[in-house]
Amino acid sequence: MGVTELSVSASKEDGPGGPRTILRLVGEADLTTRALADTLDAECAKRPRLLLIDASELSFIDSAAIHEIVRAHRRLRAVGSQLALISPSLPVARMLELSGLDTVIPVHATADEAGALPRLAVLAEGAGLASGRIGPA
Amino acid sequence: MTRSAAGRVAPVSSASGASAARILCDEAFDAGSLHSLRARVAACAAAVGMAEDRAMSVILVVHELAANAVRHGAGSGRLLMQATGDGLRCQISDNGPASGQPWPVRQGHGLWIVRSAVDKVTVQSGPGGSLVAVVFGANAA
Numbered sequence: 001m002g003v004t005e006l007s008v009s010a011s012k013e014d015g016p017g018g019p020r021t022i023l024r025l026v027g028e029a030d031l032t033t034r035a036l037a038d039t040l041d042a043e044c045a046k047r048p049r050l051l052l053i054d055a056s057e058l059s060f061i062d063s064a065a066i067h068e069i070v071r072a073h074r075r076l077r078a079v080g081s082q083l084a085l086i087s088p089s090l091p092v093a094r095m096l097e098l099s100g101l102d103t104v105i106p107v108h109a110t111a112d113e114a115g116a117l118p119r120l121a122v123l124a125e126g127a128g129l130a131s132g133r134i135g136p137a
Numbered sequence: 138m139t140r141s142a143a144g145r146v147a148p149v150s151s152a153s154g155a156s157a158a159r160i161l162c163d164e165a166f167d168a169g170s171l172h173s174l175r176a177r178v179a180a181c182a183a184a185v186g187m188a189e190d191r192a193m194s195v196i197l198v199v200h201e202l203a204a205n206a207v208r209h210g211a212g213s214g215r216l217l218m219q220a221t222g223d224g225l226r227c228q229i230s231d232n233g234p235a236s237g238q239p240w241p242v243r244q245g246h247g248l249w250i251v252r253s254a255v256d257k258v259t260v261q262s263g264p265g266g267s268l269v270a271v272v273f274g275a276n277a278a
Contacts, residue, residue: 003169003172004171004172005172028172028175030171030172030200030204031171031204031207031208032168032169032171060175060196060197060200062197062200062201062204062247063201063204063246063247063250064204067246090190090193091193091197094190094193094194094197095197095250098194098197098250098253098254099246099249099250099253100249100253
């Protein structure tokens with residue numbers, strides 16, 4: 001089978017800091033997987049307080065998919081919401097590192113860590129600005 | 138120049154290393170087969186005993202270049218993967234249509250990532266299409 005397969009599921013739950021939406025990605029995310037962009041659009045439109053993307057079960061991610069996540073991050077920030085990646089798999093961590101986006105998108109080990117310490121997201125962005133590694137707008 | 142089974146001309150780089158090294162993979166791809174292309178690259182990297190984290194970089198780099206060919210080039214292309222003395226050489230080519238614009242190197246995007254991960258990258262682009270060759274040697278990430 002030559003086609004990239006990605007499954008995306010969203011669930012809303014209560015966390016230490018308040019309600020949060022968890023988007024779970026399973027499989028591979030690349031420029032052909034419309035499900036990611038479509039689901040991010042749909043979830044951003046709901047203006048969640050906090051959108052967490054569980055990237056632990058992504059066995060592959062490319063620059064197109066990571067940029068869908070960056071776009072969603074910007075959309076949410078613009079309306080005072082937050083987005084973070086949680087539990088990135090090795091391929092996701094490698095992509096964040098190679099692309100320099102590890103200082104643009106907040107990354108946490110767990111959902112609770114992301115929710116309980118909202119200021120970490122602000123600090124991560126501040127560090128990115130200071131080091132001059134923020135990507136193009 | 139060599140002709141692929143589909144009858145298209147596949148440019149072969151005249152740069153050193155293109156002809157003498159052992160061919161591991163010589164395969165066409167398009168938008169619908171990027172997934173199986175990645176699996177093929179993974180298999181070839183494993184076959185030459187490459188460590189998993191390095192193989193991950195090779196898979197990503199080949200994908201980014203193939204994705205560029207799919208999105209901005211002819212919509213399809215060819216991968217030629219060869220074993221060199223201490224690593225791999227991957228050549229991704231497509232037959233145009235050339236947009237006339239060089240691939241932009243913007244932080245976080247495809248070619249930026251490629252340059253971060255490989256030892257050497259050369260890009261040739263013209264009316265007949267594009268050819269990118271990358272080398273993963275002893276020093277690659």
